[in-house]
Amino acid sequence: MKLCEGRVAIVTGAGRGLGRSHALMLAEQGAAVVVNDLGSSADGIGADATPAEEVAALIRERGGKAVVDTNNVAEWAGAKAMVDKAVSEFGGLDILVNNAGILRDRMLINMTEDEWDSVVKVHMKGTFAPMHHAGNHWRAQHKAGKKVDARIINTTSHSGLFCNIGQANYAAAKAGIASLSIVAARELSRYGVTVNAIAPRAETRMTQGLRELTPEQVERRDPAWISALVTWLASPQGAKVSGKVFEAWGWGYAVAESWQHGPITPASKDPAELGPKIEEIIRFSRKNAGIDRDTWLDI
Numbered sequence: 026m027k028l029c030e031g032r033v034a035i036v037t038g039a040g041r042g043l044g045r046s047h048a049l050m051l052a053e054q055g056a057a058v059v060v061n062d063l064g065s066s067a068d069g070i071g072a073d074a075t076p077a078e079e080v081a082a083l084i085r086e087r088g089g090k091a092v093v094d095t096n097n098v099a100e101w102a103g104a105k106a107m108v109d110k111a112v113s114e115f116g117g118l119d120i121l122v123n124n125a126g127i128l129r130d131r132m133l134i135n136m137t138e139d140e141w142d143s144v145v146k147v148h149m150k151g152t153f154a155p156m157h158h159a160g161n162h163w164r165a166q167h168k169a170g171k172k173v174d175a176r177i178i179n180t181t182s183h184s185g186l187f188c189n190i191g192q193a194n195y196a197a198a199k200a201g202i203a204s205l206s207i208v209a210a211r212e213l214s215r216y217g218v219t220v221n222a223i224a225p226r227a228e229t230r231m232t233q234g235l236r237e238l239t240p241e242q243v244e245r246r247d248p249a250w251i252s253a254l255v256t257w258l259a260s261p262q263g264a265k266v267s268g269k270v271f272e273a274w275g276w277g278y279a280v281a282e283s284w285q286h287g288p289i290t291p292a293s294k295d296p297a298e299l300g301p302k303i304e305e306i307i308r309f310s311r312k313n314a315g316i317d318r319d320t321w322l323d324i
């Protein structure tokens with residue numbers, strides 16, 4: 026029995042890299058797939074239907090079901106049209122994998138307004154808009170008394186969770202996606218929808234050439250390791266797992282826990298008293314988090 030037999034999935038940015046791999050594995054596991062991809066360059070320029078068409082053709086060649094969608098997921102109407110396509114072509118929607126993304130790295134003092142806006146838009150609005158439209162579809166199904174067992178899997182990044190230098194736009198958007206996923210998990214559980222996020226590491230055009238890799242490292246950076254987790258989360262077996270952020274690659278999977286409250290120091294209305302108090306809570310919070318370094322001002 027295939028893990029996602031009879032389910033309908035949308036994968037955004039599925040023409041290349043991780044999204045392509047997710048789409049192929051979901052199809053192999055029995056899902057009908059809307060292969061969304063705008064076909065832009067890695068920094069978000071241009072549009073080309075070829076990558077999405079090739080992935081959809083490959084799925085069909087292998088005996089699966091797929092349709093192409095070339096909407097820009099960061100456009101409100103485009104995201105709605107993509108959700109509508111799943112329903113009109115395949116009669117419903119069970120799985121939304123928000124994966125589309127671009128990069129425009131720059132130190133923040135050199136970053137242009139357009140570099141900030143475009144990256145934040147593709148990642149954040151490109152995650153929010155499909156979730157909004159899919160969420161409305163599932164709420165309507167739920168209200169009509171139909172059983173909903175739906176999934177959203179968003180894509181965050183180590184850059185966002187652990188704050189990479191030179192990626193202010195990307196890291197801010199990806200950290201936002203991690204929190205947005207947890208908010209969505211809390212809001213959509215009432216309609217039968219789980220929401221999780223993955224922080225992947227894989228060899229794609231986004232990461233190619235960053236450093237020399239051994240053959241084993243190349244194998245561990247195969248997107249398929251990540252697609253297996255996405256496919257499991259998307260399946261009925263993933264029903265109980267929601268509001269989690271998974272780190273994922275060929276070396277293993279882990280759950281990244283979010284912000285924690287630190288130890289408290291009493292407040293004061295006299296700013297002159299704050300120096301030792303602030304030092305104390307920074308030291309205590311680092312200890313609390315298991316960080317045992319002398320330099321309490323390290324960042």
Ligand SMILES: NC(=O)c1ccc[n+]([C@@H]2O[C@H](COP(=O)([O-])OP(=O)(O)OC[C@H]3O[C@@H](n4cnc5c(N)ncnc54)[C@H](O)[C@@H]3O)[C@@H](O)[C@H]2O)c1
Nearest residue numbers: 038041042043063064065097098125126182226227229231
């Ligand atoms: N590769 C990694 O190691 C890594 C690490 C962390 C996070 N990620 C994230 O994983 C996701 C996939 O990245 P990838 O490495 O496969 O990159 P990729 O460049 O190979 O693929 C991204 C795809 O998204 C498409 N796309 C871009 N903007 C779009 C839009 N507005 N609407 C529809 N499609 C659009 C592109 O055309 C492209 O085919 C991204 O969100 C990325 O930030 C990747």
